[in-house]
Amino acid sequence: MTPAARLSAAIEVLTAIETQRIPAAQALKEWGTAHRFAGSGDRAAISGLVFDVLRRRASSAFLLDDDSARGRVLGTLRLERSLSTDAIAALCDGGRFSPAPLTEAERAALDSRTLAGAPAFVAGDYPEWLDAHLTRAFGEDRVAEATAMASRAPLDLRVNTLKTTREKALAQLAHLGAAATPFSPLGLRIPLAADARNPGVQAEEVFIKGGVEVQDEGSQLAALFSGASPGEQVIDLCAGAGGKTLALAAMMRGKGRLIASDRDKRQLAPIHDRLSRAGVHNAEVRAPKGDADPLSDIRASADLVVVDAPCTGTGTWRRNPDAKWRMRPGALELRLKDQAQVLDRAALMVKPGGRLAYVTCSVLPEENADQVRAFLGRTSGFAVVPPREVMAPLGERAEAFAAAARIADEGLLMTPRCTGTDGFFVSVLRRLG
Incomplete structure (x- = not known):
């Protein structure tokens, strides 16, 4: 043609x-x-x-x-x-x-x-009804932030340290122009021109053998910030297809107990093959069966519960641009209810001294800081881990990341404009006692 x-x-x-x-x-x-x-x-x-x-x-x-x-x-x-x-x-x-x-x-x-002279929602390419929400999030920067969310995303990969190292993976993917991501110590980035085809990464030997996974750098960082460690009991409560489950497994180095679950068992369908290819042997997948709670035996015993919460997905507009035009105000209201419910459920699983990592791929304050404040208001015994403490896994990169991200008392926000990632909010809460 x-x-x-x-x-x-x-x-x-x-x-x-x-x-x-x-x-x-x-x-x-x-x-x-x-x-x-x-x-x-x-x-x-x-x-x-x-x-x-x-x-x-x-x-x-x-x-x-x-x-x-x-x-x-x-x-x-x-x-x-x-x-x-x-x-x-x-x-x-x-x-x-x-x-x-x-x-x-x-x-x-x-x-x-x-x-020139275009309304903010036109210049920033988002539905008009979201203007008030994005104004809360970014103020006068909302057009610049939204414009970045309307750009094309690069192809990001996460190196699976259970199988290889970043140095080896970089060498194997050098012909695709892969380079190290600026913040994630596990990330590779393949830039894509406006009219470029996505490279066939799935056909590369390093992918076939489980050495790399497709995962945005922001998602990689969200998993790192959870602080999952070898020997812990970790629950991935909204595991979906398993992207963060795989990242958590690598952080645990095959030691400890990792349980992946999701309220929609259809979302879990790809996770078994992905775990096998990645060489994960300490993960258990629990799918719901009828009305029974597949995690009913987990009560105040988990070292870490990761809640990759259902959300509007506003942070992923670079990758799912048609979703923003199909989004309606009612969807936000439903997601806020879902988030509150899953946070309350997760809180019951965390042991004293344990952590609850709340993650969304949204930039909207209602789903992020507001949700954390509401949780703390109705749930005693939890406190937010200071965001700068959460960034510790980045080592020497932490200062540069802190200068780029939007940091608040309730957590930190990544955006395409500020951090070059998809939009992600991360808040880590510790159960006291």
């Missing part, structure tokens, strides 16, 4: 997302099924452009003064891909499989319009 044909395909997919109200992944899959002639490179390029448009949906439409799929694509080519008006016009020549030529209004908009 020509670049112009890919552009037409992206417009077609975006139109389907809008008119059929379906997730981007589904729309792309259906397009690929209907256009089997498209090669893997074509599909990757179309997917990359579609997700870039979703990241910049509001600002690109504002730039072109056109909220159609075509208008948003043209605006994204200028804002995200930095193409000139002439370069965009060359792609839209009206030829076979190409978009129609630029209109005079489109050319004028590309030549003269900017985001």
Whole structure:
């Protein structure tokens, strides 16, 4: 397919997302099924452009003064891909499989319009109803923070120290441009250009043998900040597919007891194969069966309970841009209830002197500091571990991280703009006594 044909395909997919109200992944899959002639490179390029448009949906439409799929694509080519008006016009020549030529209004908009004067929610590319929440979180910096959350994320990997070292993994992945992450001592980062294909890391020998896992640096740091140690009893209460479970297992070096559970047993489906590939032998997976609590025997005995809480996922917008446009106010209310319930459940499992690590991939204060304060207000016997103490596993990197992250009494917040990671909030609480 020509670049112009890919552009037409992206417009077609975006139109389907809008008119059929379906997730981007589904729309792309259906397009690929209907256009089997498209090669893997074509599909990757179309997917990359579609997700870039979703990241910049509001600002690109504002730039072109056109909220159609075509208008948003043209605006994204200028804002995200930095193409000139002439370069965009060359792609839209009206030829076979190409978009129609630029209109005079489109050319004028590309030549003269900017985001100057755009409302914050437009310039920052987020739903208008979230403006008050992001103002609470970031104040006047909300546009800059949200713009960073609308950028494309790099590919981050975590080195599994049960199988290899970072130095060895770096050498094995040097051909992909892998470099050490700035804060996580276990992280590798592969930068991705705006129109680049994701490298096939899963086909690399070091991945197949369990030496690395795909995991954002922020998620790696959240696991490190929990302080899991060899010999402890550790509960991963919202384990899902097991990303943090694997990180905790490596921190424990195969010593101690690690239990992974989740209220939705379907989320746990991939965890067994992942644990096996990673060489984890001290982990037990407990899936719910009916109404019975699979962790009913754990009462005030755990050294550490990790709550990777259900949340709105606002911190992952770089990777899931269509999710932010499908998010509704009611979703936040439901998540706040879920978080309170899981925190109360986790508290019962922590032994005196033990720790409760509360983690979200959200940047919203209601899900983060507010939730911690509410928990402390209704639960006696817990105190927040000072964030600077929580950062101790970073060693000499701790000071640089502290200067980058947003630190409050209740915990610390990572954001794409400040720390170069996905958005993560971490609060570690210790049970007194």
